[in-house]
Amino acid sequence: VNLADLAAALLFLGVVAYAILGGADFGSGVWDLLAGDARQGAHLRSQIDRSIGPVWEANHVWLIYVLVFLWTAFPTAFGAIMTTLFVPWLLVGLGIVLRGGAFAFRKFSSSVREAQLHGAVFAVSSVVTPFFLGMIAGAVASGRVPVDGSGGLWTSWTGPTSWVGGSLAVLTVSFLAATFLAADAERGGRHTLANDLGSKAFWSGIVTGAVALAAAVTIEIDAETLANGLQTRGAALVVLSAIAGTATLVLLRQRRWAIARFTAVIAVASIVIGWGVAQYPDLLVDELTIDAGAGARSTLIGLVIVFGFAAVTAVPAMVWLFVLVNQDDWQRDRH
């Protein structure tokens, strides 16, 4: 196995995990934004708090994982991405600070007004952050990040593929979040809320699918390398995503929330992996290959060992956390 490819695969595993786990947490914030006033939104917001409260920090670490793997394994690419995409990264950073802080502050607010203020910050930054992350992905995928970091400060990340990336990111995380929240609400015995969320998941799934179709046209015109890859190496994954997405919609109509979560994860994971496979062997599309961008061999070996260490420490802990929060007891109110 080529060591650089392996490091890239491990890095991309983090991207997929963050897209799903971190994504669902952001998506919850999107629904929080749309939940209405304090009275109308109380049940949904309580559910969001209950569902993402124990897990959001752990899920957030996947972003750190991605950044750290990127700069350790592919230092030049990291420098190029952070320099050219300075503006969207800055906005993502601000969004992350505001979202995390406001989420914790809202929980311990002294009054409804205070909670509304923090809640609004949490919700708006939950939309902004995945949007700009999607724009960043679009910039890389459409070959707008030159190796020397000399890409335009604004033009690099405002191309058609970036707009598609940003919109799809927000829609996808909303779809995932609604599906996850519906299952959590059902397990907590809140059937009305579960049905409401299931319906949100269904309709956001439809919109996401429609936008994805439109995105295909945009990518075809704007991001040639990516489009080629998606039609060849990545084609199977695109098809898998479409099938899993459709299956999710059917399951949602049948109110089988718990299973719908899994197909939804497959739909999102396969399209994200499809992106990675489509741009392989490029790290920065049309600019830098994985091999050319790889750092020192000794460090890549070290990184694989660190990953192995993570697999036997952090992963079991993560599994335990998810098992715990999926117990009925953790979804019910404690009195």
Added chain:
Amino acid sequence: MLIAADQLMAARYQMALSLGFHIVLSCFGVALPAMIYVLHRRGIRNGDAEALALAKKWGKASAVLFAVGAVSGTILSFEMGLLWPGMMSRFGDVIGLPFAMEGIAFFLEAIFIGIYLYGWGRLRPEVHLRTLIPIMLSGLFGTFCILAVNAWMNAPTGFTVLPDGTVTDVDPLAAIFNDALFPQFLHMFVAAYAVTGFLVAAVYAVGMLRGRRDRAHRMGFTVPFVFAAIAALCQPAIGHIAGLRLDTQQPSKLAAMELATTTESNAPVVIGGLLIDGEVRGGIEIPKLGSLLAGNSFDTVITGFDQIPDDEEPPANVVHIAFQMMVAAGTAMIAIAAWWAWRRRRHGDSDAMFDSPWFLRAAVAAGGLAVLALEAGWTTTEVGRQPWIVYRVMRVDEAVTANPGIWISLAAMIVIYTSMGVIATKVLRGMARRWRDDESLDLPTPYGPSGELVTSGDRT
């Protein structure tokens, strides 16, 4: 590439602001779990309801502190690339590994904090208590990893730079286990306990000054204070060891700390004083002590600015003042700890022990002094390394971004970090106020209009 000086200053201010903010919160992440553990264990082993209630309250407060710490830590990882792409592009693979290892620590910390905070009443008490242990260990390991990176910037090793600038022969283990690592790591790790302990104790000292001297307040004071007092006592020795490598390995930092203008053995220590036009003005000079402290011998030669090229000198006054502030604050903390020990001997754990407003005021001050020492010590090591980002390998102006947007990002950071600090304080004070007003620990979450609060019990 020539970078305007003010561009560099903006980047350095932003890094200083975000690190200066995060470093305090990271102290809580490292040290608070151990203090919670002591109380939680006392609560379930001795059936001490007051200790258990304190553990629960501190857990809730830490939920706020850890959340802000997690996001401010994330910003730092962004800034490595946004502000210093020159360093990361060239040395990312030399020094990235400890960051990756820290990622594991961060995962474990975040996972077990989630489990601990939501585990009340859901996990068996003994299991629940034990979930604090991985949090403590990941704080220890995470500190080690981050300080490995910072120590490497002071004592870079584990690579070769070819004449054309290419970095080769990368040995990540050598980079991690550099000469500065262990003392720097210990100094910071112990500092985390001093900062957290004195700050938490200060909160309860304020309460006692306002007349709340019940057992819970005394316990809330004593447990963190003892942690901090022990930490404060250890710091001079650790700091001394950390300083021993400077005379040979980082002479420009030592020269700035000591305001050494001429190279000499039997060098003095100057208490106070400023370097003005190349001469030390003011201050009290203690002969020979400088050499003794720097190398455990009067014969230790301290390199002065006369032998350091002008363009390799750090801003001496900033480093000197910061260093002396750290030492002064550390000494004051030890004095306050001694005062505590003396009162404790006389009064035991009684109400009378705290019947001295001046002692309580001093204990409140210790919280501030601990933060002052932390920030001053960190300023000493960071500013003392200037103008290098990687000592004698890469200058900060070679590493900084050329991005003109940096002033805007600095302004945004100032606004956001200030409001985060203010809001976090306000929220924590609001929690304390409600706990005082109402004995029940579960705070209702006010998602609904008043009158129909969603008072689900798992607002832990």
